[in-house]
Amino acid sequence: MHIRRHGAALLCAAIAAGLLAGCAKRSSEPLVGVFMPLTGPTADFGLTTRDGIQLAVDEINAAGGINGKPMKLVIEDDRGIPAEARTAVTKLVDQSGVVALLGDVASSNSLAAAPVAQMRKIPMISPSSTNPEVTRAGDNIFRVCFIDPFQGYVMARFAAEHLNAKTAAVLWDNGSDYSTGLAEVFKEEFPKMGGKIVCDVVFRAGDIDFSSQLTKIRATNPDVIYVPGYYTEVALIGRKARELGITVPMMGGDGWTSASLIERAGNSLEGCYHSDHYSADSDEPHVRKFVQSFTKRYGHAPNSLAALGYDAAWILAEAMRRSEDLEPASIRKQIAQTKDYPAVTGKITINPERNAEKSAVVLQIRGKAVHYVTTIEPRK
């Protein structure tokens, strides 16, 4: 009985000590908080982004850091859970005393965390949360990726101008906000460019049989099929479409970006197109340098999440270098003034809504790899 009681008391004391340990004190070196899913089902996204950020920070520090001071990262895992992302940001701000935040990958986690950053007036840059709502949390919240609807516009223009498509079918996931955003804009923009939507059908993430949707599409005989979904379903849709004798190209968004897409789809997506944040086979020198150093360090080519993490860290570092006192308020001001920054994912200008205005690339699947086709600039 005694042991049990003392054990409980000890446990409580240990927990309290753990929570209170290291209360916020701002160190002389500028601390930057990173919150990402490093464990859990979406850990892959967080780990890749973190690798990109880490590479950027090492380069920044090798080049003299922030006006002579090294930039230091405090990295916290949020397991991909919105409430935990919020806790992680609260911890970074209250306990670690960070002057800026980088995160999160998934929009739902960024949406949960952004109000805390806004309340505490700490600038936050999301590398890859594409939901338009994220930056509406307040004037401290930025992003370096384009927002979802832009990809719908990009593929509408690509279909109309490069593929000379006159008719299109849209097959989208009405349970996913991402897919809905892309599909809606595509359906709005494509007719404006002289095209016609001849078939509009939906599926659900987790579906495995798409024959009824694809049979409907086959009956309307479109020039292209727009499938803004994630790679798991896209691979199945590709296989089924070819099985049904549909040969027209399919197009998608960055949800197609996965090493396993081609593996799962076999050669059924040969010649298909999708929009993305950047292309690893660009010949611009700064992109090649990034791809080379990333590949050398981690043993594989960087995907767009790594590239966006890298860009977010560099844009933050540049803003910190320009800020007079390394205080969150002046860093925030400088991030907002980012203009034509030559990032590896395209030239980035932060607009008044704190979103990145930048170009998107269109990639084509050929053989076992994706190849760069063209760049589509933001609408003026």
Next chain:
Amino acid sequence: MLRGGKALLVLGLLLLLQLTVDPNHYVSRVLLLSCFSVMLAVSLNIINGYAGQFSIGHAGFYAVGAYTGASLSHFGREWMEASLGLASFPAWLADSAVLLAAVVAGSVAAAVAGFIVGLPSLRLRGDYLAIATLGFGELIRVIFINIDRVGGARGFSIAPINSIFWIGLFTVGIVWLSRNLLNSRQGRALQALRDDETAASVLGINITSYKVMAFVLSAAMAGCAGALYAHFDGYLQPDSFNFIRSIEIIIMVVLGGLGSTTGAVIAAVVLTVLPETLREFADYRMVIYSALLVICMLVRPQGLLGTSEFSWASLRSRGKETGGGLA
């Protein structure tokens, strides 16, 4: 167990905390998150511990409460301000009124859901009931993903009302209620049907109504926690109420000792705070957390407290036996 003086003490303490502590600070946030875990674990303990039914869809009730409460305050606040004259009240009073209305709505909605799930539990036992409740939890999540008015998969943002006082009060209230239930007529009936349904029904216990009662009561408590949580974070996302969340609550109940409210409280706090204190270990955090769980269950398969309960009276008598100790 809580009478006059102690109740006043709790109220005073909570009021003091409300007035002096920043509810958005990291330490307060973690402790308030523990309060939600406590409410969830203690309420699930009524079904799984007291009544011996195996429910693994508790996050579903939590979600019903959260979304109902959030919808009421998001869509109904304007109406409440206009028709009840809330706008002329001081801000804290108006906020409290909205929060309480949300808690009531959340609890009632969850209780209705509990009634609906409780009904099949009359026929189903063990694994079969577990699957049915699991299905219920997933069903709720998918329903909210498909309701566009509450944000669907994007999540639902509402104006937060973060109140240490109310969260604390409801936590204490739920623990108190659950603890008092244990030795009441109803509590004993639940334990009797847990130990042997046939014997219990021979003794004249209405198995049907008691099982449904356990589900309704437990769901209402989880719904209350959900409504408070919705206003605590101001952001809900259906995937936060998934199967894994339900499992986390079960782990709290089992680790604390099935049937022990005290155990559920301790385990809920420990399992909420532990991942935070383990942040020091960075990448190994969840490995250590899981390893600790395994070790706990190996060393104490009956849970931290087994079925025993903490009470002031036993503490006092124990103190006397050992010649003082805790004054």
